[in-house]
Amino acid sequence: MRIFIKSAFLLSFVLLGLSSFSQSKVIALDDKGFKEKVFDFEKEKEWVFKGDKPVIVDFYATWCGPCKRVAPILEELQEEYGDAIQIYKVDTDKARAVSAAFGITSIPSFLFIPAKGQPQMAKGAFPKATFVKALTEVMGVKKVIKEK
Template sequence: MINLSAFSQTANEVIHLDDNSFKEKVFDFTNSKEWNFKGDKPVIVDFYATWCGPCKRVAPVLEELQKEYGQDIQIYKVDTDKSPMVSGAFGIKSIPSFLFIPVKGKPTMAQGALPKETFVKAIKDVLGVNAPESIK
């Protein structure tokens, strides 16, 4: 029998990306200027830094959202200090900054320590994913 707990666990976790893994999973900003999303489900990218107070306040909200939405979305985190190429490619000047990426269409950027309700609204309006029953 196959143990599926490893698969379900990763679907419920926020994943950290660096410059290279961002190019593999989201968008290869070094070889293309035209937006071409590589993912198969909607994504939120959190551009943050370990020393950033507002980033630390938002982190548990993002982890909670990832658990609640599970397989329907993926939340990635990019440390701007460790991944200057991807941060520069998206013009990140202040943190936290969030890139909301629908499967089809252009991404949308938001900045600041957003409350959970704002994320839920953006997930519905920008990403096209309805809130699960647990947070409606």
């Protein structure tokens, strides 16, 4: 019985660690995923954010050179900010409905969504410092300092 309790405790600890680890990754969304996790653009007429923390949505395409240059920056930011934010990526060639709903005509484009308030769209391949400034000043997110 004691071994079972220790095993159950260890398993729950491992699963908890894996779930928080998976949340610190950039997540790809299709039209359905966007409607479930961010905003149901087909159902709602006004902005109703479905998330509970600040989000950056990267509208990109696999063939886009500037998008490829920005992708590692977004991965770094997700890792550095951890669970304080979530970064999603939307392939405009596959998620045509959400791309049309937000009027995406230029990529990369980024939707900055604060936990409360209205989202803001920006176009272009930005350096990391610009994303950090937007997270701090527009979205009110402070960088999480991780202990090593």
